Amino acid sequence: MRIDVITIFPDYMAPLREALLGKAIERERISVGVHDLRGWTHDVHRAVDDSPYGGGPGMVMKPQVWGEALDEVCAGSDSPPRLVVPTPAGSPFTQQTAVRWSEEPWLVFACGRYEGIDQRVMDDAARRMPVEEVSIGDYVLVGGEVAALTMIESVVRLLPGVLGNPASAEQDSFSDGLLEGPCYTRPEAWRDLPVPDVLRSGNHAAIDRWRRYQALERTWQRRPDLLEALSDDELDRADRAR
Numbered sequence: 001m002r003i004d005v006i007t008i009f010p011d012y013m014a015p016l017r018e019a020l021l022g023k024a025i026e027r028e029r030i031s032v033g034v035h036d037l038r039g040w041t042h043d044v045h046r047a048v049d050d051s052p053y054g055g056g057p058g059m060v061m062k063p064q065v066w067g068e069a070l071d072e073v074c075a076g077s078d079s080p081p082r083l084v085v086p087t088p089a090g091s092p093f094t095q096q097t098a099v100r101w102s103e104e105p106w107l108v109f110a111c112g113r114y115e116g117i118d119q120r121v122m123d124d125a126a127r128r129m130p131v132e133e134v135s136i137g138d139y140v141l142v143g144g145e146v147a148a149l150t151m152i153e154s155v156v157r158l159l160p161g162v163l164g165n166p167a168s169a170e171q172d173s174f175s176d177g178l179l180e181g182p183c184y185t186r187p188e189a190w191r192d193l194p195v196p197d198v199l200r201s202g203n204h205a206a207i208d209r210w211r212r213y214q215a216l217e218r219t220w221q222r223r224p225d226l227l228e229a230l231s232d233d234e235l236d237r238a239d240r241a242r
């Protein structure tokens with residue numbers, strides 16, 4: 001997978017070169033390009049923003065600069081990339097989105113700042129490539145870079161050979177519609193707090209049932225909305241795990 005990121009703060013993307021993501025680059029599971037949007041400005045001030053039409057607070061990112069940047073970054077391949085534009089007004093980014101994008105050969109992330117990117121940038125890009133405006137959650141950041149890092153990590157960890165233990169991705173929270181239950185490791189007792197006996201029983205059928213029930217209970221307590229999405233069969237199966 002090829003990943004390109006366009007931003008006015010290229011150093012914000014430094015974490016892409018660290019740890020799991022850095023190893024994925026070293027192992028050539030992914031190639032990553034980070035591009036400074038100001039490289040496509042032509043004025044002495046290297047301006048990337050301007051006042052909003054219709055008034056209102058803040059500034060809007062100029063379409064000309066983004067247009068030239070996307071023309072160059074998204075060129076050079078028989079098939080265009082999927083353009084991802086983080087925005088608070090975007091469709092929800094979920095684990096299902098990450099799974100879908102993990103099949104893509106090329107993703108380009110357009111990280112904006114200020115009040116956002118002129119809408120015509122996305123409208124123009126959509127004439128020649130798939131464009132998705134997405135949000136990572138119902139809170140407000142200062143720009144798209146943190147969102148892009150979040151989404152890139154959740155996608156890249158799904159690629160073959162990236163995670164040390166591929167089974168880990170298969171047991172993700174959300175992968176079966178439920179949150180993961182609690183996890184434990186040595187010692188058996190810590191500050192008078194024990195490890196649940198069933199986990200030390202060696203009875204794997206009982207352990208699976210216990211884990212399934214814990215996931216169901218935690219989901220019920222913390223994210224009841226996820227249970228509404230579960231089919232009756234899945235709920236019955238979880239119920240039998242009691």
Ligand SMILES: N#Cc1c(N)n[nH]c1-c1ccc2c(Cl)cn(Cc3cccnc3)c2c1
Nearest residue numbers: 086087112113135136137140141142144147
């Ligand atoms: N994804 C996501 C996401 C999220 N979940 N919170 N905030 C963002 C996000 C993403 C992209 C931008 C761009 Cl471009 C500018 N801002 C600042 C801003 C703040 C308030 C209103 N409008 C824009 C962004 C915030």
